[in-house]
Every structure is written in C-alpha cells, then in structure tokens.
Amino acid sequence: MNLDLLFQKAKQKGIEDVQAFLSHKNELSIEVFNGDLDKYEISDSSSLIVRGIYQGKFGTFVTEVMDDSIIDLIIDNMIANAKIIDSPDEAIIYAGDKKYEIVEGLFEEALEKKDAAEKIAAVKELDGLLHKADPRVSIAETMYSETTRTVLLQNTKGLKLYNKVNSAYLGAQVIVKDEADQRTGFDLDITNDFADFNLSELADRIVKEGIDALGAKPIASNNYEIILRRDALAILLATFQNVFSADAVQKGLSLLKGKLSETIGSELVTIVDDPFLKKSSSSRSFDDEGCATKYKELIKNGVLTTYLHNLNTAKKDGLSTTGNGFSGSVSFINMKMISGNDTMEAMLASIKDGLLITNLQGSHAGANTVSGDFSLQASGFVIKDGKIGAPVALVTVAGNFISLLKDIVAVGDDSKTSFYGVTCPSVKVKSMPVSGL
Template sequence: MEMKSLIDKIFAEGKKSGLGDMEVYYSEGSSLSLKVFQKELDGYSLSESEGLSLRGVYKGKMGYSYTEKVDESSIDLLVKNVLENATVIDSDDEEYIFEGSKEYKKVDTFNPELDKVKETEKINFVKQLEDEAYKIDEKVTSVETCVYGDGYGETIMSNTKGLYLHDKGNIAYTYAVVVVKDKDDIKTGMAYRTGNDFSKFNAKEIAEEAVNEALALLGAKSIKSGDYAVVIRNNAAADLLEAFTGIFSAESVQKNLSLLKGKLNEQIGSDKFTLVDDPFMEGGLASKSFDGEGVACKYKKVVEKGVLKTYFHNLKTSKKDGIETTGNASKGSYKSSIDIAPSNFYVEKGEKSLEEIISSMESGILITELQGLHSGLNSVSGDFSLAALGFEIKGGKIARPVEQITVAGNYFELLKNIEETGSDLKFGLPGEAYIGSPSLKIKKLAIAGE
C-alpha cells in the first residue's frame, strides 16, 4: 500500500477516536554481514526490518504505539494503544508535535552504486582481505576476524500539521583483526574502513594496516609509573569522546548528570579544542536533513576554541530552557521514544600530522588503544582509569611498544590540557561511526605501570 495513503487513514481513525495532533514515523531497512575464516564463508546474516510508530496527543498527554505490520489491519490497534498509553503517562514533561521547519537542506547519503554490487563481489572482497593479511608476514598466525557488512535505511515522517519528510541512506564497512606471533609473544592488530563507496575499499591496504599494527606491538613491556606527556591517537581519542558524549546533552544537564551545567559561554577546554556537530558532512555516516522530531538539522560548533557554545537539544529540553531546539532529537528506530544524540560529532582537526606532533616531544607516551571504556570511567564526574596499549616516545621518535599500563585522569581536566590537535581526523566503526577525532597531544596524564 502507498505509504501516504496509509498514513492519511491512520490520522483519520485517530481523529475519530479523539486524538489531537498526531505523528507517524515509518522506517524500513536491511543489513548484510559476511564473515570469512580460513578461506571459507563462516558467517552470513541478512536481516530486514519494517515498522511504523504513532505518537498522538490525548487529553494533554502524549501516547505512543508501534507495529511491524504495515497495513490497514493494524490501524485500529495502533490508535487504541496510543489512547491507552496516554492515559497511564504520569510525566509532567510537555511533549508536542512539531509543525516543521521553514527550510530543510538536502542531504544525500544514498549511493545507488553500492546497491549494484553483487553479493559474490562482496564475498570475494572479504576472502581477499583475509588472504592479503596472511601474505604480508610469516608471523601472521591467524586472521581472527574478517568481516564485510552493509546496510540500507529509509525513513518517512508525517504529521497532522502538514509535515511530510523522507530520507534514505546506505552504508558499508569492513574490518579485520589479525594475530601475530613471535616465539611466545602474541599480539593482535585491527584495521577498518567505513563509507558507502565499495570501490574505495582496498583489501591490501586494510590488511597491511592491521598486520603492521600487530607487528609493532611485539616485544611490548610495561613502563615506570608516573606523569607523562601523552598523545592519544585518533581512534582512541574518538573512543574517549564517544564515552563522554552524553555530557553535552541538555537532558543530562537538566537532570544534573553533567558537570557542564551552567557553563555555557565559559572556557571548558584548551583553545586548541573545537567540537563540531555537522549533519551535512559529505560522506558522513550520520548526515541527515532532519532529526527524530522532524526539525531541520543545523551545523554547530558545540565547543569553539575551548568555549562551550551550546548543548544538544530536542523540542522538550529546548522548551524547558526557553530556547530553540538544536535539531538533535534522535529516534533509534520506529520502536524508540525520542532521545537526544549528535549527528557527525568530531573534534576539529589541526595542522600537524601525528608524526610532527611526536617529533616535537622529548619524551612521552603514544596511546593507540584504550580498553574498558564502559566500566573504567564515570561520565558524570569525568574520572577515568583505563587499560591502554601504545608506544614510548623518546627524542621525538617512537622508542618501543608499551603494554600493561593504566592511564588515569579526568576528562574535564584533559580538555583543558590539550596542547595540539592533529590533522588525522578519523571516525569509528558503525555504532560509533558518527564520532570522530584527530590525535590529541595532552600536557600530562598519570600512567600506572611497573
């Protein structure tokens, strides 16, 4: 059934049952995952999803309902569930349906060429990725994980105030985890790529990056405990930012769960630190023209040269603060309620390469991986204590690999101690692909080792 026609029928039934303003959120999508182990296809997963949700105002309260059955037979139950849900809601927070923004910037995140790539090509690519890893060095004992995946998603938002928005996009990703062995010393390395252009995925290049990462860590030992100048490499800096992203949410601020409360237009970080939320970023995996409430997205500097400029808002939090929403309402799927999240969220890159930053240091530590991010930190206080891997820096050069160390500090203090941002901006894997950072040079952090 044509979606517009179905939505109109849902609204008509809702109106008849006493609902006021209403909104339908429809989404459909598919995802493919291929895994290869020892030249054989070891994992194959293809999933599809489709559903829609209805939000509606009844006696001043917002009710929710959703269904996976996208046809006329589900209309009565959808409306009935919204009415029931609205009567049991006990929140005093006012929610309302948005009439639409004046203007929406066109954002294209769908690459039709990705749709044309045959499944056999994808399987051959991931087999080649594994094969290339084994070719690079005899110390490679296994390719532990070798994966290719892609996905497609489409969203329609429509409401009784005349809003009708449509968005679709696709994404591909690949990664390999390799194991190298030298006598009793065993290390792993990983490399990944994301995007929606299959032709840009180079199996040899990805394999070399993963193997070289593992080989470089052979012979790693701990280091004496102390305060060190530290460079947090781009991937690890992005992981750390992802763990603390919630502190920039207006909801966290209003619930006293963020120490950034009351800090607007104050210096919260070094003047080298600028934090951007860019929904229009070309090639960005979270690029979009509207948010989960149908509000036009906006480019914004959340932190500019260390000064906190804004929090992330949805309609509910912005109304509480008496300001305009920032267009950061999020809705994970048609089943989800409204939350807050950034789009492409990243630390703005600087001028110097990682090599140039390292060469400027007499001594210090380069951290290439942080572990235990969801158990070893407190996003409210900002304190963290994390296991780490990396390299010792001596005389402006990488001296040796380092392991069995713990890096400890406070995120709010770390932001103030950023001395340099690298030029090597990198985003994470799907799930965290919207968070990015270049390498960050930090004045000092406590390292616990020997």
C-alpha cells in the same frame, strides 16, 4: 500499513496529534574465516514508531507488525502509556521547517546493485592479503557489512519527510603470534562507494597494528606526557558525547551543567556537530522530530557555546531546537573536533619521555559521564626522545574529561572519521597519570 487510517482512528479515540516514523532496513553481511566463507546474512526488516499526544502527553508504541490489524493495539497502548506520564514536559508534534538542506551522496545505488559475488570476492581477497602480509598472522576474521535504510516521517500536521541512506564497511580482526606473545589487530573502513576500499592498504594497516604490539608490556606507573592517537581520542569523545545533551544537562546527568559560556577546554579545542559531513551515513537534513538539522559549534576555542537540543529541551531553555532530537532524546549527528596544524612527527618530537596511546578499552564501564572521571585500559607505545619506542599494554590512564580538554597542548592535522562516528585528529596532552608496573 495505511497511515491515514491510523491517524483517523487515533483522532476518534481522542489522540490530538500523531506522528509515524517508519523505517525500513535491508542488510547484507559476509564473513570470511581463514580463507573460507563463514557467514552470509541477509535481512529485510521494518519498524514503525508511533507517537501520539493524548491529554497533552506523549504515548509511544513501536511495532514490527505492519498490517492494519494492529492499529487498535497501537492506539490502546499509546493511550495507556500517555496516561501515566506526569512530567511537565510539553508534547510537541512539529509542523515542519521552511527549508531542509539537501544532503548529497547519502544513497549510492551502485553499491546496492553490485553483485553479492563481487562483494564476497573482495572479502576473500582482503583475507588472503592479511595472511600474506606476515607469517605471524595466525587467524583472520574478515567482514563486510552493508545497510540500506529508508525513513519516512509523517504526521497529522501535514509534515512528510523521506530519507534514504546506504553504507558499507569492510575490515578485519587478526591474531598475530610469535614465540612469546599473541596480539590482535583490528580496523575497518566505512563508505558507500565500493571503489573507496583500498584492500592492500587496509590489510597492511590491520596487520601492522597487531605486529607492532607484539611484546607489549606495562610501563612504570607515573605521570606522562601523552599523545592520544586520533582513534583513541575518538573513543574518549564518543564516550562523553552525551554530556553535551541538553536533556542530560536539564536532568542533572551531565558534568556540563551550569558551564555554558565557561572555558572547559584549551583554546585549541573546537568541537562541532556537522550534520552535512561528506561520506558519513549519519548525515541528514532532518531529525526524528522532523526539525531541520544545522551545523553548530559546541565548544569554540575552549568555550562551551551551546548544548544539543530537541524541541522539548529547547523550549525549557527558551531556545530553538538545534535539530538533534533522535530516539526520543538528544544526540550528536556527526561529532567532529576541528583539526590543528601539528603533524604527528612534530608532536612526537616535542616529547622526551611519554606515551602514545593508540587504543582505549572499557569506556562503557570505566568512564563516568556525570563526574567526567575516567579510568581506562590503554595500549600504545613508549615515546622516548621524540621517537616511538617499545609497545605498551595493560596500563590504565585516569583523568577527567574537562581536565583533559584543558590539558590539550597540541592538535594534530590528521583528522579522520572513526567507526565510532567521531571525526577527530590526534592530540597531545600535557600530563596524565598512567598506572602500570
């Protein structure tokens, strides 16, 4: 689409300023099921989000039709949408920052250039390794997916920014079975450097997760000392990400409302947003509003220091944006909990009777981001006299997000980025009610 023509026609119809956000995506995904290539998908798609200010209000239209014939429809819809907006929010189109960090390594051409046949071969090899790893592996679904995304942001204030990212993941789900039980193992690794994939290590990890869980049973209901393994903690943190959004806070939809400068966690807890995190495909130098992104501490040693802002929420609070304006709202770029010094062994050794939680489910339904209450299905292992014991499944853990942060008594040294986009270590929690038998 001719963006200059769009801008020009919009001005003629009384739209003061316009911003176009054009994204283009190429995807490849491959699935192998029990040794055979089962799925192969390719795609090429674009979308254009146009936001214009009409009589002081934003009108938005999204289109996947890219030819100039749609320009009139875009403009008419923007105006119709702007006309019904009556919130006092100020509509701002940004002229740009002086400086934008350069985020390196977001796009690796070698990944895109690598032959599809080699990618298929790697998925098949992983599939073979999974079946070989243990005779109890009955089913394996192995998958590879790769995305290349370009973004062009351009507005009538003269700002023009461009970004290109690619990323791939390789992983699998297995079903393992013995005479008495059936369990699943699942994991994947994300990178844009194909050499990072360690197939045998990945296969072992996935199979081990399933095998170790065979025979898992509920434990007696009680309050237990808990270790949340890093991937389980990541699920919980991801679930409550939105409570840090100033948009949610200002609308009364966040449990962190009115808690700035207050202690909301143990002093071991520091949570940051790191837009420049290496090897994260979410890393970027500008947000969807064209503002420069920055590194910031949200919780520092247990104290809530800031919310995440976009232009509008910052203006309302008399602050500057934190560069977190995405998809018309506010969100984290890379949520990260700073790791501590405790090893997993040391944390385990400190517990006589407890529970190591390795997975949590139901976070979309069993967690309330307004009250902070959660009640989630958990699985993991009994901790007995400092050692990992029998596998546990079908129990629930209940709690409250703030109480949990306050009850963290040890922070691990084993930080990793999970596929939920959250980077965190394992932690030890004083006590949580577990409901089982």
